[in-house]
Amino acid sequence: MSDHSDHTDHDALLVDLDGTVYRGPDAIEGAVETLEAVRARAAVSYVTNNASRGPDEVADHLRHLGLTLDTDAVVTSAQAGAAVVAEQVPSGSKVLVVGTEALAEEIRLVGLEPVRAEDDEPVAVVQGHSPDTGWRILAEAALALNRGAVWVACNVDPTLPNERGLLPGNGSMVAVLRTACVREPVVAGKPAAPLLRQAIERVGARRPLVVGDRLDTDIAGAHSVDAESLLVLTGVSTAAGLLAAPAGQRPTYLGADLRVLGGDLAATAVDDGDTGGFTARREDGHLVLEGDGDDATAALRALCRAAWSSDDGWDGVRGAEKMISALGLASA
Structure with missing residues (x-):
């Protein structure tokens, strides 16, 4: 993809819960305020693979955190x-x-x-x-x-x-x-299609955005229903996991947390979004990161482009040591 529509073109957000909106009983920083603001421009559905609680109980938990929603906004596995x-x-x-x-x-x-x-x-x-x-x-x-x-x-x-x-x-x-x-x-649940299809049909979405923290469920699930996706780094998936992700688990957009939904989402597109001045390339079997900014997700977007440019493997990352360490990556 070389051209992404503005995020206001997404008519629904299908948002994961565990590791995306909350961790344990508590909301992740910025999640509630961001999702409340998003409600003004798109339908928000909460789509969880966790089958342990009924939609009423999940909705009550979300309301307790400060979110505004009807119970039918919750779709469970x-x-x-x-x-x-x-x-x-x-x-x-x-x-x-x-x-x-x-x-x-x-x-x-x-x-x-x-x-x-x-x-x-x-x-x-x-x-x-x-x-x-x-x-x-x-x-x-x-x-x-x-x-x-x-x-x-x-x-x-x-x-x-x-x-x-x-x-x-x-x-x-x-x-x-x-x-x-x-x-x-x-x-039934993510990454299989039934759960996300149920959520899409419930709100009548034509251009949904799947939002989550797991490559193997949320992002792979988005691919299963041909939807764009946003990966946030507040839960399970890591920078190393993202760089090694197969094509069917690669997100459209990448952000540190849900607060990226409050800005220019197109700037977070992995293939053509903002890299904060960072560049990355393959060299001698390694990924080489160059730049001196402080935006870790921007640097990670640059690394993804280099990592995903070929099916050949790579062994470690070198270059901008401070950022490589911040991303938790192995230095070559």
């Missing part, structure tokens, strides 16, 4: 997971729920019956994050899956960010059943 299950089994079918009561409620809302034991002969298993998931419910799910039940995972995020660091996410629990049953689930 539990809702998407339930919808995917409902497409594959007859109405009224029994579904074994590996997850919270919020996920069980979404199963009820689509006309299915949630159960917690394989003895109930469920025809499907739906799996979402719960901090209380243990061996017993995983064992029930394994029995059902080995009997041939449909398997839908609300998401496969291996980690979940909170204020203490990265914790095991639903994907880590999915991996248990993948290993035990030698099967792959149908995935």
Whole structure:
């Protein structure tokens, strides 16, 4: 891409929550004020891969942080997971729920019956994050899956960010059943398309912008629905991860946090935005960064252009040592 429309052309923002709007129970600096301002020019939907809470509870949390929203502005992977299950089994079918009561409620809302034991002969298993998931419910799910039940995972995020660091996410629990049953689930949440498509359809968006902190879910998810994306560096993904990202996980825009939405978003475009005077190139198997500014994301945009200019690998970064250190990159 060589030309980006002004960010006011995005008619909806599909915003991730964990690591993007908040970390643990607390808002990330600048997030609330920025999103409140954005509401004046575009619809804002909060799209989360976390299936542990219902949309009412999520909306209440966001309101407590100071955001203005209706509950239907929240779209969860539990809702998407339930919808995917409902497409594959007859109405009224029994579904074994590996997850919270919020996920069980979404199963009820689509006309299915949630159960917690394989003895109930469920025809499907739906799996979402719960901090209380243990061996017993995983064992029930394994029995059902080995009997041939449909398997839908609300998401496969291996980690979940909170204020203490990265914790095991639903994907880590999915991996248990993948290993035990030698099967792959149908995935509803990001990076699969169903969750984002549900959010897009709900607001009738024609040109949505997907905003998040994870390359492998948020940004890859944007690619799955052919939408532009903004990566913020407040959660899981790092500068090193971004430089190594495959084509299907590369964001359109890059910012330190959500406050970039309050300025000229086009200037943050990775391929042709502002690099703060920094330049980068490939040389002798390394990336070479030159410049003496203090905008780390601008420097990272320059490095991305060099890193992504070829499929050839590279070993470390050299040049502007202070900035290389600030980005947490390995110096060559």
